[in-house]
Amino acid sequence: MISIFFTWILLSMTDISFLALIVTTLVGFGSLFRFLHVIWKQLFSQTQELKLELKTEIQELRKETKTNIQDLRKETKTEIHELKTEMASFRSEVKKDFHRFEVRFETANSALRDRIDVLVDTLAIRFIEDLPRKKKRLPG
Secondary structure: OHHHHHHHHHHHHOOHHHHHHHHHHHHHHHHHHHHHHHHHHHHHHHHHHHHHHHHHHHHHHHHHHHHHHHHHHHHHHHHHHHHHHHHHHHHHHHHHHHHHHHHHHHHHHHHHHHHHHHHHHHHHHHHHHHHHHHOOOOOO
8 A cells, every 4th residue: 555655656756746836845845944044033033122221221120229329329428428417416505504504403403492591590689699598488
């Protein structure tokens, strides 16, 4: 059976319609493969272009983020410096206020002590003056 098939193929190969069919098939496959090859090249070149675009965009983003980070660092440094100066001025104001309070307290305290001393002295003088008049003896 196989030999009959091969003999039929050999006999039909000499036929012009068979040869035209084979040539047409080969040309069709050739053009199909050429078309697929062109499409493959275009797709490959497009992917390469996209890779390059992505690389450049990533580099630009990296540069932008670096500059943003540097700007942010500068801003935070200046803000920290401003905060330090504000804290120093606040500390000096608080120290001045405490010093004023301390001075006020000391003056008020010394004035109060002076008044108490005067009151004690007057009470002592009155007590001493009242003793000889009454001449009372204390029980004891």
